Amino acid sequence: MAFLKFKRTPNNELEAGGRSLSDTAAEKEEVSCVNCHRSYPKDVLENTLYCCPHCGYHFPLSARERIRLVADRHSFQELFDNIVSKDPLAFPGYNKKLEKANTGAGENEAVVCGTCSIGGISCCLFVMEGKFMMGSMGAAVGERLTLLFEYATDHHLPVVGFTVSGGARMQEGLFSLMQMAKVSGAVMRHSQAGLLYMPVLTGPTLGGVTASFAMEGDIILAEPGAIVGFAGARVIEQTTRKSLPKGFQTAEFLLEHGFVDAIVERKAQRQRIARLLYIHSGRVVE
Numbered sequence: 001m002a003f004l005k006f007k008r009t010p011n012n013e014l015e016a017g018g019r020s021l022s023d024t025a026a027e028k029e030e031v032s033c034v035n036c037h038r039s040y041p042k043d044v045l046e047n048t049l050y051c052c053p054h055c056g057y058h059f060p061l062s063a064r065e066r067i068r069l070v071a072d073r074h075s076f077q078e079l080f081d082n083i084v085s086k087d088p089l090a091f092p093g094y095n096k097k098l099e100k101a102n103t104g105a106g107e108n109e110a111v112v113c114g115t116c117s118i119g120g121i122s123c124c125l126f127v128m129e130g131k132f133m134m135g136s137m138g139a140a141v142g143e144r145l146t147l148l149f150e151y152a153t154d155h156h157l158p159v160v161g162f163t164v165s166g167g168a169r170m171q172e173g174l175f176s177l178m179q180m181a182k183v184s185g186a187v188m189r190h191s192q193a194g195l196l197y198m199p200v201l202t203g204p205t206l207g208g209v210t211a212s213f214a215m216e217g218d219i220i221l222a223e224p225g226a227i228v229g230f231a232g233a234r235v236i237e238q239t240t241r242k243s244l245p246k247g248f249q250t251a252e253f254l255l256e257h258g259f260v261d262a263i264v265e266r267k268a269q270r271q272r273i274a275r276l277l278y279i280h281s282g283r284v285v286e
Contacts, residue, residue, distance in 0.1 A: 031059075033059075036055040036057065045059065048267075050065075050266075051265070058224060058226075058266055063107060063111075063127040063129040066127045067116070067125070067127055069266070069269070069270065070125070070162075071125060072117040072119070076116040077114050083143050083147075085109060088139070101133045104131060105131040105132040109140050110129050110134075110141050111126055111127070112127050112128075115151075119270070119277065121274065122157060123158045123277060125160050125161070126161040127162045128163050128209075129164075133166075135163075135164045135165035135209075136166050136168065136169035137176060137179055137209055142176075142178075142180075143179075145183045145213065146179075146182050146183050149183070149189070149190045150189070153195065156195065158196035158277055162202055163199055163201050164205060165209040166206055167207015167208045177208060179212075180211060180213075187216045196218050196219070196277070198277075199213070201220065201222040201223070202226050203225060203226035203251075204227040206228070206231075207230060221261065221264050221272070222255070222263050223269075224252070225250060225251060226250070226251040228249060228251060228254055233248055251263050
């Protein structure tokens with residue numbers, strides 16, 4: 001995953017400290033784009049929704065920033081935030097990692113779930129938090145997502161989700177891997193009820209998240225340049241001993257090969273999602 005590089009700060013603060021882009025940028029005068037290496041004042045990036053004005057690179061956002069971006073004002077109501085990770089395998093150092101992630105990300109888990117309205121249409125929303133252990137999926141993440149899809153099924157609501165994840169959480173072993181099947185089952189029951197599920201893939205979305213609910217949507221959207229895949233490109237090359245095509249695992253590559261339905265720039269996401277929700281609701285689109 002590409003992270004920001006701040007002037008006078010050699011370390012990767014976003015990954016290590018887990019702070020949101022806006023919080024970190026507030027401490028520095030300028031932010032440098034990792035794609036074109038141009039620097040911009042924070043207020044310039046705020047006006048572009050944290051997209052590079054020169055090359056269009058989409059900077060990482062925290063879960064709360066994405067919620068503010070897509071949900072109607074004051075409409076988001078959080079659900080299942082009392083479900084948090086434990087240490088079922090007594091994995092060395094895991095509890096300390098959880099404490100650090102909690103403090104750094106400002107969240108108690110790697111996904112935020114709730115209900116909201118988007119363009120006046122009620123829906124369930126989940127947003128993964130990449131600063132909490134790289135958005136990895138453990139038992140608590142799987143349980144929150146399963147309960148959200150079950151809530152949406154019971155209340156006849158569509159689900160919109162933003163994914164960012166390194167995959168299954170290794171510290172929970174099989175407890176983590178089994179979440180793939182559990183969440184997928186809830187997605188299937190939601191689909192069988194005739195309800196819409198629309199994931200938005202942001203970079204990176206990898207591993208068990210890609211192999212389960214991230215790619216199970218009725219309409220799959222992606223941000224420009226998002227990296228989406230199962231194994232990393234370097235692992236694939238080393239295993240197969242073959243060179244990968246240019247742009248492999250980018251959202252653009254996936255669109256070309258039929259794995260996503262559309263690439264939507266951040267500034268257009270709320271309007272596009274609202275329109276799709278509106279169409280699926282059966283209302284007449286003018």
